[in-house]
Amino acid sequence: xxxxxxxxxxxxxxxxxxxxxxxxxxxxxxAIFLAVxxxxxxxxxxxxxxxxxxxxxxxxxxxxxxxxxxxxGVEFEKPFQLQERMDxxxxxxxxxxxxxxxxxxDLSAQAAGMPLYAYLGGRRDxxxxxxxxxxxxxxxxxxxxxxxxxxxxRALKIKVGRDWKADVKRVKAxxxxxxxxxxxxxxxxxxxxxxxxLSFARNARNEGVAFFEQPVSVDxxxxxxxxxxxxxxPIMADEMVLTPDDVKKLRWSNAARAVNMKLMKHGGILxxxxxxxxxxxxxxxxxxxxxxxxxxxxAAGLHFALAQKNVHWLDLDSHFKFSSDPTSGLRFDKGExxxxxxxxxxxxxxxxx
Ligand SMILES: [Mg+2]
Numbered sequence: 001x002x003x004x005x006x007x008x009x010x011x012x013x014x015x016x017x018x019x020x021x022x023x024x025x026x027x028x029x030x031a032i033f034l035a036v037x038x039x040x041x042x043x044x045x046x047x048x049x050x051x052x053x054x055x056x057x058x059x060x061x062x063x064x065x066x067x068x069x070x071x072x073g074v075e076f077e078k079p080f081q082l083q084e085r086m087d088x089x090x091x092x093x094x095x096x097x098x099x100x101x102x103x104x105x106d107l108s109a110q111a112a113g114m115p116l117y118a119y120l121g122g123r124r125d126x127x128x129x130x131x132x133x134x135x136x137x138x139x140x141x142x143x144x145x146x147x148x149x150x151x152x153x154r155a156l157k158i159k160v161g162r163d164w165k166a167d168v169k170r171v172k173a174x175x176x177x178x179x180x181x182x183x184x185x186x187x188x189x190x191x192x193x194x195x196x197x198l199s200f201a202r203n204a205r206n207e208g209v210a211f212f213e214q215p216v217s218v219d220x221x222x223x224x225x226x227x228x229x230x231x232x233x234p235i236m237a238d239e240m241v242l243t244p245d246d247v248k249k250l251r252w253s254n255a256a257r258a259v260n261m262k263l264m265k266h267g268g269i270l271x272x273x274x275x276x277x278x279x280x281x282x283x284x285x286x287x288x289x290x291x292x293x294x295x296x297x298x299a300a301g302l303h304f305a306l307a308q309k310n311v312h313w314l315d316l317d318s319h320f321k322f323s324s325d326p327t328s329g330l331r332f333d334k335g336e337x338x339x340x341x342x343x344x345x346x347x348x349x350x351x352x353x
Contacts, residue, residue: 001107002075005037006068006100009351010057013294013322020135022161022191029292029318030057032096033326033349034064036103041110044349045102045300046327047095048264048291052239055093063089063096071100079104083270094242094267095291101268102300102345110344115303117339120269122307126336129314130155130185135162138170145174145182154335155183157315161191161215164200175207184208185313188215190239194223198230205232210313211258214238224255236260236287244271247278260287260315263297269304280310287313295319296327299347302339326351 013029034045047064049055066089076082079101086097109119117125131148133141133156145156158174160167167186175184186209188197197215212233216223218240228235237256241247242265250256259279266272279286288305290298298319305311316337319325329347331338340346 001038001077001111002073003036003038003071004073006034006064006071007037008032008034008061008064008068010061011326011351013292014324015292015321016323017321019292019321021159021187022135022189026292029322031294032057032060032064032099033296033351034099034103035349036100036107038107041107043103043106043110044296044327044345044347045099045106046294046297047099048293048297049095050264050291052291053094053242053265055095059093060096063093064099066090067096067100076104079108080270083268087267094271095264098263098266098268098297101270102263102297105269105300106344113343115339115341115343116300116345117303117306120303120307122303124306125341126333126338127302127305127314128154128335129316129337130157130183131317131320132157132159132187132315133174135159138166138173141170142173142177145178149178149182152332152335154181155185155313157185157187159189160186160200161188164192164196164203167200168203171204171207171209180208183210185210185213185315186233187213187238190214190217192216194220194226197223197227201227201231201233209233211236213260214240221253221255225253228254228256234258238289241275242266244274244278247275247282247284251282257284258286259284260289262289262291263301263304264291264293269300272304273308276308276310285312286310287315289315290318293318294322294325294327295330296345296347296349299330299339299345302330302337303345306339
């Protein structure tokens with residue numbers, strides 16, 4: 001296959017309601033959509049840069065401009081042939097690399113006539129996802145939790161990390177409202193001190209919480225280790241794991257029991273496979289999550305997850321929360337996200353004219 005042309009376009013995605021986590025609030029998400037044209041086919045990708053990946057819209061646009069110059073006219077059979085060159089050109093721009101690689105995988109799987117999850121070796125086509133409830137007062141959170149459970153979600157992720165006593169109260173109220181059959185997960189987004197995180201976990205221990213994501217700062221390896229050893233709710237690392245080396249460090253430090261993976265953090269599907277393989281070897285089950293992403297890259301995350309047996313959980317919910325998304329094609333059925341059966345990513349991309 002030949003890369004004839006790369007085009008990209010930054011788009012601001014509007015959320016239906018402001019989303020609040022321990023480290024801040026946001027009503028929008030910035031996405032840079034990418035199209036890679038090859039003969040009669042077009043592969044699509046998208047980058048969603050955030051402070052977690054230490055990128056922004058400008059750095060991603062610069063990186064994509066460089067990629068467009070370098071890769072115009074280049075022939076490839078499989079995406080891994082371009083991966084090392086992208087790593088060298090833009091080591092610190094993982095979401096930009098993820099966008100290009102996603103489009104290359106879309107093209108390759110289209111050429112093979114298979115949906116991407118099958119092209120990657122996956123056999124299942126759907127998986128349970130959670131829905132996230134942001135930080136808000138208890139009544140509002142209970143209302144959201146009831147509403148999401150009412151439309152079929154069987155797992156909810158509750159954002160915590162600002163005030164552990166209020167967080168315990170909110171988690172208990174949601175458990176009482178939705179009953180025992182809904183799985184609850186919590187995410188501290190680095191907001192707690194390790195001692196407050198431990199107080200939260202000890203007081204929420206009877207609420208059946210599956211895991212506790214990134215309670216403390218990415219720099220606090222000692223806090224993560226202490227919590228991994230003492231918290232009655234298993235600790236999951238998120239923001240502190242970007243590269244395969246981060247997983248090795250996590251294992252040597254005994255600083256978590258599970259890892260939340262995101263294509264945007266690791267730089268695409270191939271690097272995510274490396275991260276997941278190291279996690280599996282370390283005995284860490286993984287989750288595949290997302291930033292504030294549209295259906296296009298949520299689908300890429302889903303295809304990846306479907307092909308990896310070490311992926312135990314999905315947190316692919318951001319696309320439900322936008323008032324407009326130029327991409328579509330994912331189905332939600334009784335709590336599960338269903339991959340399109342069309343070749344490639346299987347996602348339609350239509351920008352308003
Ligand atoms: Mg998280």
